[in-house]
Amino acid sequence: MMLLPAVVLLLTIVILPFALSIYFSFTDQRLTPRPIPTRIVGLTNFARMFADPLFWKALANTFVFAILVTPFQLALSLAVAMILNAAIPFRAFFRTVAIIPLLLPMTVVAAIWAVMYRIPNGPLNSVVQMFAGSSVYVDWLGSSSTALLSIVLLSAWATFPYQMLIYLAGLQEIPQDLYEAATLDGAKRWQRFRYVTWPGLRNVNIFQLIITTIGALKLFTQVDMLTKGGPNGATTTVIHYMYQQGFLSQKVGYASAVAVFFFLVVCTIALIQRVVLRNEEGA
Amino acid sequence: MAKISQRTGRGGGSLALACAGVMTLGVLLPLLMMVTISLNPDEQDIMVSIGALRSFIPEVVSLQNYFEVWADPAHPFLRYLGNTLLITGLTLLFSILFNSMAAFVLAQGTLRIRGPLMILILASLAIPAESLVLPQLIMAGWAGIIDTYQVQILPGVANAMSIFLFYQFFTRLPKELIEAARIDGFSFFQIFRYIALPLSKPVVSAIAILQFLEIWNAYLWPVMVTRGPEHRPLSVAMSAYFSSNLQSWGNIMAFAVSMAIPAILFFLVVQKQFIASVTSTGVKG
Structure with a gap:
C-alpha cells in the first residue's frame, strides 16, 4: 500500500501530538512520570498563564519583534533584489554573496554576532566610540532597551536572502514592456517603481508578508543562545517561554496551554492577513 | 518552476x-x-x-x-558532522520515498478517501512544528527513543509540505501519458516508479534542498531530544560549544568557520537548483 507509510507517520507524528497538546493543556502532565497520576485540571493552566506577567512580556516581545523585523527585512530584501536584478558588473558574484547568510545555521550566525555586539570593544562598539568618544559603549544584548533590537538586526541579516530570492523571481515575472511603456510615457525611476514594480509584486508581497510574520513569531534559537530571554525578560518570546516552562521546568501541561495559545495566534494572524489582503484586492 | x-x-x-x-x-x-x-x-x-x-x-x-576544535574530546566535531550528515541523508531518503508515493496515490489514484486525506494534509500544514514539540517529546519517551537518530529523523519524514509539493506536480502530469503506460501493461506502482518519479526530479531537488536547510538550522527539537555528543547534530553542537568555551573566541570562530565551509561548498555545487527550490515555494508556476 503506497499511501500507508506517509499517512501513518503524519497521523502519529503530527495529528496525534496535536490532539495530545490540546488534552495536556487541560491537565497537570509533567515531563517525567510521577507516582501520582496525571489529573484533569480544567482551565487552570490557561488562567495561570493569563495571570503570569512573564507570559504577557513574552507575547508582547514576540509581537514587537514580528512588527519590527517583518517590514525591515522585507524592505531590505526588496532593495537587494532590485539591485541584483539591475544590469551591474559582477552580478553573479554579488548574488552569491547575498545568499551566504542563508547558508549559515542560525547558531553560527548567533556566534558571529556575539562577537559583533561584544562589550566594551567589539566592532559595533568601535563604531559607536568613533562618534561618541572612547569611554562610551552600548551593551547591545545586555541592556533591556537594546537587546530585542539587536536580535532584530541579526535575524534580518541571517534570513533576508530567502525573501530576496523570492523577490528576485517576482521581479523577473514583471513583463519588461511595461517598463518600456512607462519610460516612454515619461515615468521617472520612482514612478516606475510605484506604478509598475509595486503592483507587479502584489501576490509576491502577500506571500512574503505571511511567511515572514509567521517565521518571526517562532523566534527562539538566537534568543536561547545569546540572551536566554534576558535581561529581565526583555527578549523572552512565546516559544522560549514554552520551552522554559515545559522542558526546563518540566511543566508539560502548563506549557501545552502556551502551545495551544501559540497555535491559535499563528492561525488568527494568517487568517487576518489573508482576509485583509484579499479584500484590498477586491476594492 | x-x-x-x-x-x-x-x-x-x-x-x-x-x-x-x-x-x-x-x-x-x-x-x-x-x-x-x-x-x-x-x-x-x-x-x-x-x-x-x-x-x-x-x-x-x-x-x-x-586543530584544537577538531581534536576537542568534549566536542567531537567530526562525530557531530557525521550525525548531521546521517540525519539529513536518512530524512531525505524516507521523506522523498514515502511522500512521493502517497502524493501519487492522492493525485492519480481512485481511492474513495482521497478528499478527507487531502483535508488532513492541508490542515496539518497549518500547524507550526514548534507547538507540537512537547507532546512529541512525551511520545518519544513512551517509545524509548530519546537521544537516538530515529527521533531526529521521524519529524522530518512526516512532512505534509513534501506531500503537497509532490501532489501539485503529479496532478499536472498529462493524462495521455498515464493512459498510454496503463495500456502498455504498467501497473499503478510501475507508472509511479518508472514514469512519474523520474519526471519529478525538480520537486525532488526542491524538497531535498529545503529539508537540508531545515535540518541544518534545526535547534529546538534536537536540543530537547539529544543528551550528549553521541547523537547531537552540528547546529546544536555550535551552541553547546559556544556556551562551554565562552571567551575563547578564536576557537568559537574556528568552529563556526568549520561549519560554514561545507554549507557554502554545497551551495556552490547545487547553486542553480538551490535558487530554483527557494523561489519555487514562493512563486507559482
Whole structure:
C-alpha cells in the first residue's frame, strides 16, 4: 500500500501530538512520570498563564519583534533584489554573496554576532566610540532597551536572502514592456517603481508578508543562545517561554496551554492577513 | 518552476553598483571577522583587538584553533558532522520515498478517501512544528527513543509540505501519458516508479534542498531530544560549544568557520537548483 507509510507517520507524528497538546493543556502532565497520576485540571493552566506577567512580556516581545523585523527585512530584501536584478558588473558574484547568510545555521550566525555586539570593544562598539568618544559603549544584548533590537538586526541579516530570492523571481515575472511603456510615457525611476514594480509584486508581497510574520513569531534559537530571554525578560518570546516552562521546568501541561495559545495566534494572524489582503484586492 | 535568469534587468548604473558594494560589505565584514579571529591563536590578543581593523584583516595565519576544535574530546566535531550528515541523508531518503508515493496515490489514484486525506494534509500544514514539540517529546519517551537518530529523523519524514509539493506536480502530469503506460501493461506502482518519479526530479531537488536547510538550522527539537555528543547534530553542537568555551573566541570562530565551509561548498555545487527550490515555494508556476 503506497499511501500507508506517509499517512501513518503524519497521523502519529503530527495529528496525534496535536490532539495530545490540546488534552495536556487541560491537565497537570509533567515531563517525567510521577507516582501520582496525571489529573484533569480544567482551565487552570490557561488562567495561570493569563495571570503570569512573564507570559504577557513574552507575547508582547514576540509581537514587537514580528512588527519590527517583518517590514525591515522585507524592505531590505526588496532593495537587494532590485539591485541584483539591475544590469551591474559582477552580478553573479554579488548574488552569491547575498545568499551566504542563508547558508549559515542560525547558531553560527548567533556566534558571529556575539562577537559583533561584544562589550566594551567589539566592532559595533568601535563604531559607536568613533562618534561618541572612547569611554562610551552600548551593551547591545545586555541592556533591556537594546537587546530585542539587536536580535532584530541579526535575524534580518541571517534570513533576508530567502525573501530576496523570492523577490528576485517576482521581479523577473514583471513583463519588461511595461517598463518600456512607462519610460516612454515619461515615468521617472520612482514612478516606475510605484506604478509598475509595486503592483507587479502584489501576490509576491502577500506571500512574503505571511511567511515572514509567521517565521518571526517562532523566534527562539538566537534568543536561547545569546540572551536566554534576558535581561529581565526583555527578549523572552512565546516559544522560549514554552520551552522554559515545559522542558526546563518540566511543566508539560502548563506549557501545552502556551502551545495551544501559540497555535491559535499563528492561525488568527494568517487568517487576518489573508482576509485583509484579499479584500484590498477586491476594492 | 521559477527560474532566476541571467536576463538583464533595468536601471544598472553606478548607483546600483554602489548599493551592491554596500550590501557586500554588510554581508562580508562579519564573515571576514569570523575568519580572521579563527586564524589568530592568541586569545588575549583577540580580546584586545576585537573591534580593531586587525580583527578583520589577518595578521597571523595559524590553524591552531582549528586543530584544537577538531581534536576537542568534549566536542567531537567530526562525530557531530557525521550525525548531521546521517540525519539529513536518512530524512531525505524516507521523506522523498514515502511522500512521493502517497502524493501519487492522492493525485492519480481512485481511492474513495482521497478528499478527507487531502483535508488532513492541508490542515496539518497549518500547524507550526514548534507547538507540537512537547507532546512529541512525551511520545518519544513512551517509545524509548530519546537521544537516538530515529527521533531526529521521524519529524522530518512526516512532512505534509513534501506531500503537497509532490501532489501539485503529479496532478499536472498529462493524462495521455498515464493512459498510454496503463495500456502498455504498467501497473499503478510501475507508472509511479518508472514514469512519474523520474519526471519529478525538480520537486525532488526542491524538497531535498529545503529539508537540508531545515535540518541544518534545526535547534529546538534536537536540543530537547539529544543528551550528549553521541547523537547531537552540528547546529546544536555550535551552541553547546559556544556556551562551554565562552571567551575563547578564536576557537568559537574556528568552529563556526568549520561549519560554514561545507554549507557554502554545497551551495556552490547545487547553486542553480538551490535558487530554483527557494523561489519555487514562493512563486507559482
